[in-house]
Amino acid sequence: MKLSAPATPTSSAEVTRLHWTAAIVVAATLPHWSTLPIWAPVLLAVAIGWRLAVATLEWPMPIRTLRLLLTLLAAGVVAFTYHTINGVEAGSALLVVMIALKFLESRGYRDQLVLIMISYFLLFATLLTASGPFTAIYLLALIWLTTIGLLQLSRRGPLLGLRPTAELAGRLLLQSLPLMIALFVLFPRLPGPLWAVPGTSTSATSGLGDTVSPGDITSLALSDDIAFRAQFLSHPPPARELYWRGPTMTNFDGRTWSMPIGDRRGERVASTIEYLGEPTEYRVMLETSGRNWAFALDMPKPPEQRGLRMGSDYQLRTFPGIPTGTRLDYRVVSYTSYRALEPLSIDEQERFKRLPPESSPRTRELVRSWLADDPSPEQLIERGMSWLRSQPFFYTLTPPALRAQPVDEFLFSTREGFCEHYASAFTVMMRAAGLPARIVTGYQGGELNGLGGYYIVRQSDAHAWTEVWLAARGWVRVDPVSAVAPDRVALGSWRSALAGQRVPGSALGRIEWVRRALLAWDAAATFWNEWIIGYGPDLQRALLDMLGFDGAPRAERWSKLLLLCVGATLAGSLLVSLQLAWRRRRRAAVDEAAQAFARFAKRLSKLRVLPRAPSEGPVAYGGRAEAGVPQAAGEIRAIVAAYLRARYERDSDSSALAELRARVASFRPARV
Amino acid sequence: MQLAAARRLESWAASWARRRQGADSHAVVLKRRRIYILPTGFGVAFAVMIFAMLLGSLNYGASLGFMLTFLLAGLGLVLMHHCHGNLLGAELKLIGAHPVFAGQRAEFRIGLCNATTAPRYEIELRHEKHSAGPVDVAPGAEASLRIAVPTERRGWVALDRFAVVTRHPGGLFRAWTWVHMDARCLVYPQPAPPGRPLPESAGAGFGGRPDRGDSDFAGLRAAAPGDPPQRIAWKAFARSDVLLLKQFAGGDREPCDLDWDALPGLEPEARLAQLTRWCLDAAGEARTFALKIPGVTLPLGGGPQHLAACLEALALCETGER
Numbered sequence: 001m002k003l004s005a006p007a008t009p010t011s012s013a014e015v016t017r018l019h020w021t022a023a024i025v026v027a028a029t030l031p032h033w034s035t036l037p038i039w040a041p042v043l044l045a046v047a048i049g050w051r052l053a054v055a056t057l058e059w060p061m062p063i064r065t066l067r068l069l070l071t072l073l074a075a076g077v078v079a080f081t082y083h084t085i086n087g088v089e090a091g092s093a094l095l096v097v098m099i100a101l102k103f104l105e106s107r108g109y110r111d112q113l114v115l116i117m118i119s120y121f122l123l124f125a126t127l128l129t130a131s132g133p134f135t136a137i138y139l140l141a142l143i144w145l146t147t148i149g150l151l152q153l154s155r156r157g158p159l160l161g162l163r164p165t166a167e168l169a170g171r172l173l174l175q176s177l178p179l180m181i182a183l184f185v186l187f188p189r190l191p192g193p194l195w196a197v198p199g200t201s202t203s204a205t206s207g208l209g210d211t212v213s214p215g216d217i218t219s220l221a222l223s224d225d226i227a228f229r230a231q232f233l234s235h236p237p238p239a240r241e242l243y244w245r246g247p248t249m250t251n252f253d254g255r256t257w258s259m260p261i262g263d264r265r266g267e268r269v270a271s272t273i274e275y276l277g278e279p280t281e282y283r284v285m286l287e288t289s290g291r292n293w294a295f296a297l298d299m300p301k302p303p304e305q306r307g308l309r310m311g312s313d314y315q316l317r318t319f320p321g322i323p324t325g326t327r328l329d330y331r332v333v334s335y336t337s338y339r340a341l342e343p344l345s346i347d348e349q350e351r352f353k354r355l356p357p358e359s360s361p362r363t364r365e366l367v368r369s370w371l372a373d374d375p376s377p378e379q380l381i382e383r384g385m386s387w388l389r390s391q392p393f394f395y396t397l398t399p400p401a402l403r404a405q406p407v408d409e410f411l412f413s414t415r416e417g418f419c420e421h422y423a424s425a426f427t428v429m430m431r432a433a434g435l436p437a438r439i440v441t442g443y444q445g446g447e448l449n450g451l452g453g454y455y456i457v458r459q460s461d462a463h464a465w466t467e468v469w470l471a472a473r474g475w476v477r478v479d480p481v482s483a484v485a486p487d488r489v490a491l492g493s494w495r496s497a498l499a500g501q502r503v504p505g506s507a508l509g510r511i512e513w514v515r516r517a518l519l520a521w522d523a524a525a526t527f528w529n530e531w532i533i534g535y536g537p538d539l540q541r542a543l544l545d546m547l548g549f550d551g552a553p554r555a556e557r558w559s560k561l562l563l564l565c566v567g568a569t570l571a572g573s574l575l576v577s578l579q580l581a582w583r584r585r586r587r588a589a590v591d592e593a594a595q596a597f598a599r600f601a602k603r604l605s606k607l608r609v610l611p612r613a614p615s616e617g618p619v620a621y622g623g624r625a626e627a628g629v630p631q632a633a634g635e636i637r638a639i640v641a642a643y644l645r646a647r648y649e650r651d652s653d654s655s656a657l658a659e660l661r662a663r664v665a666s667f668r669p670a671r672v
Numbered sequence: 673m674q675l676a677a678a679r680r681l682e683s684w685a686a687s688w689a690r691r692r693q694g695a696d697s698h699a700v701v702l703k704r705r706r707i708y709i710l711p712t713g714f715g716v717a718f719a720v721m722i723f724a725m726l727l728g729s730l731n732y733g734a735s736l737g738f739m740l741t742f743l744l745a746g747l748g749l750v751l752m753h754h755c756h757g758n759l760l761g762a763e764l765k766l767i768g769a770h771p772v773f774a775g776q777r778a779e780f781r782i783g784l785c786n787a788t789t790a791p792r793y794e795i796e797l798r799h800e801k802h803s804a805g806p807v808d809v810a811p812g813a814e815a816s817l818r819i820a821v822p823t824e825r826r827g828w829v830a831l832d833r834f835a836v837v838t839r840h841p842g843g844l845f846r847a848w849t850w851v852h853m854d855a856r857c858l859v860y861p862q863p864a865p866p867g868r869p870l871p872e873s874a875g876a877g878f879g880g881r882p883d884r885g886d887s888d889f890a891g892l893r894a895a896a897p898g899d900p901p902q903r904i905a906w907k908a909f910a911r912s913d914v915l916l917l918k919q920f921a922g923g924d925r926e927p928c929d930l931d932w933d934a935l936p937g938l939e940p941e942a943r944l945a946q947l948t949r950w951c952l953d954a955a956g957e958a959r960t961f962a963l964k965i966p967g968v969t970l971p972l973g974g975g976p977q978h979l980a981a982c983l984e985a986l987a988l989c990e991t992g993e994r
Contacts, residue, residue, distance in 0.1 A: 088732075110714075113714050113843060114717075117717060117718065117721055120721065120740075120744065121721060121724075121725070123740065124725050124728065124737060124740050124741070127734060127736035127737045127739070127740050128728060128729075128732045128734045128736075128737050129732075129734070130736060131734075131735070131736060135736075136736055136739075139736070139740075143740065143743070147747070150842050150843075151841050151842060154714075154839065154840070154841065154842050154843030154844075155793075155794060155806075155840070156794065156796075156806050156839075157794055157805075157806045157807070157808065160793075160808075168841065172747060172750050172751065172754070172841070173743070173747065175746075175750045176743055176744075176745075176746025176747040176749065176750045177743070177746065178746075179742065179745070179746035179749060179750075180739060180742040180743040180745075180746045183742035183745065183746070184735075184738055184739055184742050187738070187742070189730070189733070190730050190733075532735055532736075532739075533735045533736070534735070535735055536733055536735075569749065572746065572749060573749060573753065576749065576750050576753045577753050577757070580753055580754065580757040581757075583789065583790050584757060584760070584761065584788045584789060584790040585788060585789050586761070586787060586788055586789075610768075611699070611765065613767050613768075613781075613783070613816075614767070614783050614814045614815075614816050615816070
């Protein structure tokens with residue numbers, strides 16, 4: 001029989017499939033929306049709308065040439081926007097374009113499964129850069145949804161309901177969990193990337209900037225984001241000594257301090273430090289910042305860790321090869337008392353004394369009066385600090401803006417500012433006094449997380465201080481803020497907020513139990529970062545050593561790991577098939593009457609009565625049996641009647657069932 | 673070309689399976705040993721995708737990337753087991769096939785029974801290019817599927833082999849088994865086009881007259897092309913979806929003799945076609961008739977059973993089968 005194709009091209013079942021596909025596609029692109037250029041979601045919405053209109057309103061399908069043109073155009077726009085089609089962001093944008101255009105031309109089973117695959121891949125692309133536990137949970141929900149879509153769209157028959165499919169998808173994912181964990185732990189990890197990874201274009205999120213420019217509006221120290229966590233392996237130094245060194249600012253144009261460029265004296269400078277007193281050993285778990293800065297307590301020893309080095313300004317930096325997106329975890333030894341005896345040539349000293357000629361006349365005048373009293377460097381430092389103490393200076397995070405002569409205005413009229421103002425002004429004073437000086441930026445203090453036994457250092461702990469070079473003592477740290485707001489240094493930014501000063505941090509954070517809860521959460525997040533996000537070749541090696549593969553060469557370790565992976569896969573397989581066998585037990589016949597009747601039917605089948613057809617009722621079957629075995633017709637009729645009574649009528653005393661059983665048991669017709 | 677090669681490969685594999693498994697009875701429980709499973713094209717693409725994810729994760733050192741990669745790898749493995757388990761333990765039985773006329777499709781009805789506690793999804797039966805299903809079978813339920821086999825000639829048509837196939841869940845794998853039941857369906861000769869009137873012989877019958885007491889409704893038989901529509905049992909059609917023809921035994925009309933030798937000048941097959949037509953016409957008109965063909969002579973009779981016997985004799989005339 002030949003049927004002409006129906007006039008309406010899309011059946012309602014096909015429309016349902018399209019709806020499912022659209023839902024999955026939208027879900028998979030969802031995590032990318034924040035990073036995508038605005039036209040990408042718009043393109044997707046248009047593609048989905050058009051395709052659904054084709055299905056339901058009988059719009060025309062876009063012709064092939066148009067689709068091809070759109071594809072090329074979109075790829076061109078992506079390349080233009082990102083200047084590449086390589087890398088996570090550009091690749092994701094390209095995938096979103098592909099998914100939109102593929103959806104537009106999708107025509108059933110095959111295309112829909114391809115869309116499911118692209119969806120999985122888009123979710124994967126999110127995970128290349130994401131690392132938070134909430135993101136992971138969110139993504140897991142989306143993976144679940146995509147798996148539901150896979151189960152639905154891989155059906156050739158009509159789609160199932162949402163609930164059974166969701167349950168099945170959940171069960172499938174749960175069953176794949178053990179294998180995931182095993183492979184996650186055992187699959188050999190590589191220490192470095194396979195090919196160069198282009199950096200992400202997101203700007204730095206650090207509270208520290210490349211420049212220090214007091215007087216301009218700044219977002220410094222306004223964020224509660226975590227900069228890093230530090231876990232002390234020896235006794236932690238007191239809070240007032242927790243100066244975490246970051247970049248130093250040397251060049252000053254009267255308003256803005258900036259970093260020196262192309263300073264290559266690193267190794268020589270580091271070797272001139274004299275370390276005094278007890279070493280402090282600790283581990284730093286750095287959050288991603290998009291920069292190659294690493295932080296260490298003032299003053300660190302040059303780190304032994306691969307990929308880290310110490311610069312001429314004593315700052316730790318990562319090697320350029322390490323992608324800035326990775327979360328760094330390193331050990332350092334620092335000495336809180338030291339002598340940084342960098343030998344500065346006359347030229348170099350001049351560099352650290354340089355002030356723009358016209359800048360800060362009043363400050364220079366003030367300093368000249370001090371010089372006239374006592375020109376010794378130590379005395380000048382003391383003089384500056386006591387002057388700050390004696391004048392009515394205020395520590396605030398919302399200082400008034402400063403105009404043409406920021407240092408003079410700050411020191412003599414506004415007198416409100418935060419660390420950068422003080423550090424900048426003090427450094428200018430020292431340079432005016434003819435002492436080499438510079439600004440060091442970094443963090444000060446940190447919050448002890450008692451649950452995790454580590455310090456949390458936040459962007460709001462960002463700090464700046466001054467270093468003055470004395471011929472006899474080298475670089476000496478001077479923190480002018482300690483003269484104005486000693487609490488800031490002794491207690492940290494958060495507690496000084498309690499003392500009534502205007503300091504960042506959410507108001508919620510000041511409530512004690514909220515703070516405790518936040519700390520507990522942070523401990524969990526740290527565990528996550530350390531053991532899950534941070535699980536790499538080093539942890540894997542440590543684990544293997546624990547398992548007794550001490551010091552095996554890499555090739556041997558890897559072959560063992562791969563062997564373990566195979567073993568895990570087999571074990572996982574076995575586990576799954578056992579679970580499946582348990583779920584799919586043979587079903588006991590629900591009904592005892594039905595069981596008895598089945599025994600009867602089996603006996604009849606030996607007498608060449610064909611088994612009961614699915615559509616055949618017991619009476620019809622009985623009739624057929626009577627015809628086939630006429631010598632037992634009466635008995636067959638009685639059994640069928642008893643069965644009908646036992647199965648379908650009220651049989652409260654089970655008499656019908658008993659009769660049925662007895663009759664079936666004694667049903668032994670003679671063969672003819 | 674490629675398709676032909678694939679088909680040859682499949683038929684080779686199936687005959688290997690036939691040698692390995694032996695012939696099946698009319699009721700088969702699918703055991704582990706006979707269920708085969710391979711990834712589909714989509715499954716291979718999925719594996720390639722997982723490999724790409726693995727490379728990406730290695731390159732970026734992305735732990736969550738590894739997690740998704742291995743979750744999906746685990747999912748693939750789990751799906752494989754589910755796909756295999758979807759067939760494992762399923763029970764198949766041959767319900768039968770109604771005789772058809774040559775040129776029609778013989779429909780073999782296969783019962784698919786799920787006597788386990790978990791549902792089975794998306795099970796298909798495949799025979800050469802045709803497939804039946806897919807069906808879902810709830811726990812304890814039974815579904816019946818029809819495999820249609822085209823027929824060309826009268827005689828027996830056999831369903832020598834069919835495959836039970838599933839891609840559920842996920843479509844990554846295709847699990848299947850070949851079943852070789854000894855299933856056959858009788859194919860009647862294709863009736864000649866109507867037109868030639870029934871021979872008005874003095875129906876002496878070839879074997880004597882039957883008693884002509886039962887002149888009323890005699891039962892139903894499957895309707896065939898060319899049957900008079902006023903005899904179709906519409907009520908029965910509403911119940912069962914099968915076109916049946918009301919038949920009347922005895923009747924007032926004269927009996928007739930349908931004789932092979934009465935059709936000289938026709939090819940043997942054409943004679944059989946004409947005799948088939950006459951049988952249908954006679955039964956349609958509720959006349960009794962007798963049939964004589966080489967090797968078989970059926971005495972005067974009426975009703976569906978007589979018609980079936982005549983058609984069967986025509987179907988198997990000089991084929992050496994029975």
